Amino acid sequence: MRVPLSWLREYVDLPATETGRDVQTKLIAAGLEVETVEQLGAGLKGPLVVGQVLTVEELTEFKKPIRYCTVDVGQANGTGEPQEIICGARNFAAGDKVVVALPGAVLPGDFQIAERKTYGRMSRGMICSGDELGMGDDGTHGIIVLPPEVETGSDATELLELFDEVLDIAVTPDRGYCLSLRGVARETAIAYGLPLRDPALLDVPAPNSFGYGVQIADPIGCDRFTARTVVGLDPEARSPIWMQRRLQKAGMRPISLAVDITNYVMLELGQPLHAYDRTRLDGPIGVRRAQPGEKFTTLDGVKRVLDAEDLVITDNRGPIGLAGVMGGANTEIADSVTDPETGEVRGTTEVVIEAAHFAPVSIARTARRHKLASEASKRFERGVDPQAAAAAAQRTVDLLVLLAGGTAEAGVTEIIAPSAPRTVTMRADHPDRVAGVTYGRETVVRRLQEVGCDVYGQDELVVTVPSWRPDLHEPNDLAEEVIRLEGYENLPSTLPTPPSGRGLTARQRLHRRVGRALAGTGYVEALNYPFVSEQIFDQFGLEADDPRRTVVRLVNPISDEEPALRTTLLPGLLAALRRNQGRGSQDLALFETGLVFRPTGEEKAAPVLLPVDRRPTDEEIATLNAALPRQPRRAATVLTGAREQAGWWGKGRPADWADAVESARAVAREAGVELTVRADQHAPWHPGRCAALYAVVNGEETLVGHAGELHPRVIKALGLPERTCAMEVELDLLERAGQGALQAPRISTFPVATQDVALVVASDVPAAEVEQALREGAGELLESIRLFDVFTGEQIGDGKKSLAYALRFRAPDRTLTVEEASAARDAAIALAEQRVGAALRGA
Structure with a gap:
C-alpha cells in the first residue's frame, strides 16, 4: 500500500515538521512494515510553469517529426513574451495548456534545461511529459495537457503536487484494514496520540424501496x-x-x-x-x-x-x-x-x-x-x-x-444479512501475563479503545471488536494489540533458566556428529525445502505401489508445482546438484540430514487448539501426535565428477558407487554401527550398481538404506551428469542399532601382526559375506580387516573372482607369536571355506 504523506495529513493533523521518515519510524514501532519512503520530486528544480501553446510549426526537413512552438508563459519568464520551444511530441495542439520547464530548471536525473540552438532554431525551454517529471504512469506517455481553466504562468509544481513523500507499506494478511488511507491514518493517529478525522463518518440516507433492484x-x-x-x-x-x-x-x-x-x-x-x-x-x-x-x-x-x-x-x-x-x-x-x-x-x-x-x-x-x-x-x-x-x-x-x-x-x-457484533471476553491482566509486563487495566482499556473496541467490565473485560478488525478473535489477539501499541521495544529481555542436567538428546547428538563427519570427508551441506512434486516419483521410476508415492499434500502450498511433503531426501539434493552443475561446478559432493514424511493412513484429524498459559497435557500431545505422519530422520549424499583431483601428485579418480557406499559407512560409524552391504535392485539406483545397507537393530538384521549409482534413465530425466551417485540411510534406525553409545577405541602398546589372504569365490558371492565369515572365524584377536584387491581373469577360471584381504591381529596384553596369528588366519579361512565356498588362491 502506497500512502502519500500529503493525503495522510488530511485525516491526521501531523506536526508540520514531521517527515516521511519520522512517520515511518512511528508506524514500524506500531507493528507495520513500512519498507521505503519515496521522495517525489527529488532532483526537481524550477522554474516549472503552466504555458499555453500559441503556434505550432511543423519542421519537415529532418528525419523525425519536429515541431517549433511558441508558448505563452505569462510573466514567468520576466518579459511576458512568448517562449520559443522545440518539441518532438505530437499529442498536443495550439491552444492547449502544457507544463513548461524554463531555462535554469533541473528535471529528475540531473537533466538541466538551458537555451540552446537545435534543428536550426533557438529553443528556450522544454514542454514536459509526465515521465520526464517523475510522475509515474498516467496512461498517455506523452506531453501533459492540462485543463483549459488553469492559469497561464502559474507554478506547475504546486498544481501537479510534484513534491511529496510516499510511504510504501507491506500489508500483512492480518492487517487488511491498512490497505486504505483510513486504516493507515488510524494507526498514525494512535502512534502520535492525535485525533482521527474518519472519512467514513458520512451522512448516509436510509435504505428504501425505490433503489435499483x-x-x-x-x-x-x-x-x-x-x-x-x-x-x-x-x-x-x-x-x-x-x-x-x-x-x-x-x-x-x-x-x-x-x-x-x-x-x-x-x-x-x-x-x-x-x-x-x-x-x-x-x-x-x-x-x-x-x-x-x-x-x-x-x-x-x-x-x-x-x-x-x-x-x-x-x-x-x-x-x-x-x-x-x-x-x-x-x-x-x-x-x-x-x-x-x-x-x-x-x-x-x-x-x-x-x-x-x-x-x-x-x-x-x-x-x-x-x-x-x-x-x-x-x-x-x-x-x-x-x-x-x-x-x-x-x-x-x-x-x-x-x-x-x-x-x-x-x-x-x-x-x-443479520449478524451480531463479535465480542471477546478477556481478563484485564491477560496482556500483562502474556508480555510479562504490568500494564494495568487502565492502559489495556485505553489501547483497546484506540483500536476501535468497546470495552466493558472490571476484572473480566467484555470487548466488542470493531467491524474493520476481522483478525481479532480471542484474548491473545487483543493482548497483541496492547503489547504492540505500548511498544515491542519496551518489553524486557529475560532468558529462561534451564534446569540442570539437560542437554542434547542422543538423537540430536547423532545428527550433529553425522553432519561433522560428512563435512570432514569433503561433502557440503545443502538445506532444501521439504516440498516435492509427485512427478519426481515418475522420473525416479518408482513402482505404482511404492510406499514413497504415498505423500502428505499441503492444503495451501507455497508453490502449486510442489504441493506434497517429501518422502525421501534425494529430490531436493539432486535438484541442488543440478543447479550447481548448471552454474559451472563440475566436482560436487552434497549432503543433507533432515526429516521425511511417511504417512501410514492411520492418522486421525486432531482439531486441538493448545493453550499458551500451561503445558499441554499428555493426552493433548498424544492426540496431536496421532494426527501426524511418521517422520523419520535421514541422511543422504549425492556426488558427481572427480572424487580425487588430478595434479602433479598423480592421476585423479572419478566418484563412483563405492564412494556413495563409503559415505553410508561414515554415517554408520558415528552411530557405532557396522553395515552389511549386499547387492540390490531399488529405484532410482542402477540395478547393477545398487547396494542395500543392513544393520542389526534389536537383534534383527534390518534394511537401513541404499547407496550406489543412479539409473541412466533417472539421470536423463532429471538432467544430471553421467554416473551421478547417491546414498540415503535412516538415522533413527542407526541410532537404535548403535544403542546410542559410542565405544572408545582400545589402544594397545603391543605390536600388530599382519596376515594377507587371497580367496577365490564364485563371482556372485558378495564381498561383504566373505568379510563377515573371515571376521567371525578369526575371533577376538582380529583388530581390523580390509579388502585391498579384487581380481578376475583366466588364471582363476570363469565365473570366479579373487578377493585379497589384509588381516591385522593384536592382543591387548601380550605380543602375538607367529603361530597365534597364523592359527587365527587359518580359522578365518576355514570358516570362509565352509560358509561361502572360498578356496585359498594358489592352494
Missing part, C-alpha cells in the same frame, strides 16, 4: 450489498488533477472519471466498489454461485470458464462480474466518443454503484483459481469493513455529483 441468492457469500444510482453524468467530464495525482502516487493509473472515483474511494476507505453503466444492465442485479461450465468475459477481455464455487454478479442475461474480483466487459463504463456527423458526445451518463461485502475465503479461492488477482480481491480476501459499504457508496455518489455534474437518485438499496 438487487437479489441475493447466497447470503453467506455476500452478506451486505448497497446499490446507488447517479444519472445525468457529463460524459466529457475528466478527473481533476488532484485526483489523478493521488491515484498515481498510490500506484494506480487514471482511466476515466467514474472508474477513477471508485478507485479513489477504495484507496480512501478500503471498500472496493464497482460502477455499472445502467443502460447496459438488463434487469435487477443478482448474486449467486456460478453454474459449472458457465462462461463469462471479464474486463481484461479474457473469456473464462467458471467454477461452481465462484461467486458471480448477474443480471437477466447471466454473469456480469466475478464478485469481488473483476467486472464484466458487457456492463463496463463506456468512454466518451464524439459522433463525427452530429458532434454529439456519447458515453456513460447513468451509473449504478455497487458496494458489497463478500466472504474472504470465497474471493481468495476465485482469484487464485482464475489467476486473476486484483486490487479488489486483495482487499476482500484480507477482510473489508462490512459497515463501510454504505459510506463508500455515499462518498462515490458525492464525488460523481460534484465532478461529473450528476444527480443522485433518491432510491437506496441496502441488503444486510
Whole structure:
C-alpha cells in the first residue's frame, strides 16, 4: 500500500515538521512494515510553469517529426513574451495548456534545461511529459495537457503536487484494514496520540424501496450489498488533477472519471466498489454461485470458464462480474466518443454503484483459481469493513455529483444479512501475563479503545471488536494489540533458566556428529525445502505401489508445482546438484540430514487448539501426535565428477558407487554401527550398481538404506551428469542399532601382526559375506580387516573372482607369536571355506 504523506495529513493533523521518515519510524514501532519512503520530486528544480501553446510549426526537413512552438508563459519568464520551444511530441495542439520547464530548471536525473540552438532554431525551454517529471504512469506517455481553466504562468509544481513523500507499506494478511488511507491514518493517529478525522463518518440516507433492484441468492457469500444510482453524468467530464495525482502516487493509473472515483474511494476507505453503466444492465442485479461450465468475459477481455464455487454478479442475461474480483466487459463504463456527423458526445451518463461485502475465503479461492488477482480481491480476501459499504457508496455518489455534474437518485438499496457484533471476553491482566509486563487495566482499556473496541467490565473485560478488525478473535489477539501499541521495544529481555542436567538428546547428538563427519570427508551441506512434486516419483521410476508415492499434500502450498511433503531426501539434493552443475561446478559432493514424511493412513484429524498459559497435557500431545505422519530422520549424499583431483601428485579418480557406499559407512560409524552391504535392485539406483545397507537393530538384521549409482534413465530425466551417485540411510534406525553409545577405541602398546589372504569365490558371492565369515572365524584377536584387491581373469577360471584381504591381529596384553596369528588366519579361512565356498588362491 502506497500512502502519500500529503493525503495522510488530511485525516491526521501531523506536526508540520514531521517527515516521511519520522512517520515511518512511528508506524514500524506500531507493528507495520513500512519498507521505503519515496521522495517525489527529488532532483526537481524550477522554474516549472503552466504555458499555453500559441503556434505550432511543423519542421519537415529532418528525419523525425519536429515541431517549433511558441508558448505563452505569462510573466514567468520576466518579459511576458512568448517562449520559443522545440518539441518532438505530437499529442498536443495550439491552444492547449502544457507544463513548461524554463531555462535554469533541473528535471529528475540531473537533466538541466538551458537555451540552446537545435534543428536550426533557438529553443528556450522544454514542454514536459509526465515521465520526464517523475510522475509515474498516467496512461498517455506523452506531453501533459492540462485543463483549459488553469492559469497561464502559474507554478506547475504546486498544481501537479510534484513534491511529496510516499510511504510504501507491506500489508500483512492480518492487517487488511491498512490497505486504505483510513486504516493507515488510524494507526498514525494512535502512534502520535492525535485525533482521527474518519472519512467514513458520512451522512448516509436510509435504505428504501425505490433503489435499483438487487437479489441475493447466497447470503453467506455476500452478506451486505448497497446499490446507488447517479444519472445525468457529463460524459466529457475528466478527473481533476488532484485526483489523478493521488491515484498515481498510490500506484494506480487514471482511466476515466467514474472508474477513477471508485478507485479513489477504495484507496480512501478500503471498500472496493464497482460502477455499472445502467443502460447496459438488463434487469435487477443478482448474486449467486456460478453454474459449472458457465462462461463469462471479464474486463481484461479474457473469456473464462467458471467454477461452481465462484461467486458471480448477474443480471437477466447471466454473469456480469466475478464478485469481488473483476467486472464484466458487457456492463463496463463506456468512454466518451464524439459522433463525427452530429458532434454529439456519447458515453456513460447513468451509473449504478455497487458496494458489497463478500466472504474472504470465497474471493481468495476465485482469484487464485482464475489467476486473476486484483486490487479488489486483495482487499476482500484480507477482510473489508462490512459497515463501510454504505459510506463508500455515499462518498462515490458525492464525488460523481460534484465532478461529473450528476444527480443522485433518491432510491437506496441496502441488503444486510443479520449478524451480531463479535465480542471477546478477556481478563484485564491477560496482556500483562502474556508480555510479562504490568500494564494495568487502565492502559489495556485505553489501547483497546484506540483500536476501535468497546470495552466493558472490571476484572473480566467484555470487548466488542470493531467491524474493520476481522483478525481479532480471542484474548491473545487483543493482548497483541496492547503489547504492540505500548511498544515491542519496551518489553524486557529475560532468558529462561534451564534446569540442570539437560542437554542434547542422543538423537540430536547423532545428527550433529553425522553432519561433522560428512563435512570432514569433503561433502557440503545443502538445506532444501521439504516440498516435492509427485512427478519426481515418475522420473525416479518408482513402482505404482511404492510406499514413497504415498505423500502428505499441503492444503495451501507455497508453490502449486510442489504441493506434497517429501518422502525421501534425494529430490531436493539432486535438484541442488543440478543447479550447481548448471552454474559451472563440475566436482560436487552434497549432503543433507533432515526429516521425511511417511504417512501410514492411520492418522486421525486432531482439531486441538493448545493453550499458551500451561503445558499441554499428555493426552493433548498424544492426540496431536496421532494426527501426524511418521517422520523419520535421514541422511543422504549425492556426488558427481572427480572424487580425487588430478595434479602433479598423480592421476585423479572419478566418484563412483563405492564412494556413495563409503559415505553410508561414515554415517554408520558415528552411530557405532557396522553395515552389511549386499547387492540390490531399488529405484532410482542402477540395478547393477545398487547396494542395500543392513544393520542389526534389536537383534534383527534390518534394511537401513541404499547407496550406489543412479539409473541412466533417472539421470536423463532429471538432467544430471553421467554416473551421478547417491546414498540415503535412516538415522533413527542407526541410532537404535548403535544403542546410542559410542565405544572408545582400545589402544594397545603391543605390536600388530599382519596376515594377507587371497580367496577365490564364485563371482556372485558378495564381498561383504566373505568379510563377515573371515571376521567371525578369526575371533577376538582380529583388530581390523580390509579388502585391498579384487581380481578376475583366466588364471582363476570363469565365473570366479579373487578377493585379497589384509588381516591385522593384536592382543591387548601380550605380543602375538607367529603361530597365534597364523592359527587365527587359518580359522578365518576355514570358516570362509565352509560358509561361502572360498578356496585359498594358489592352494
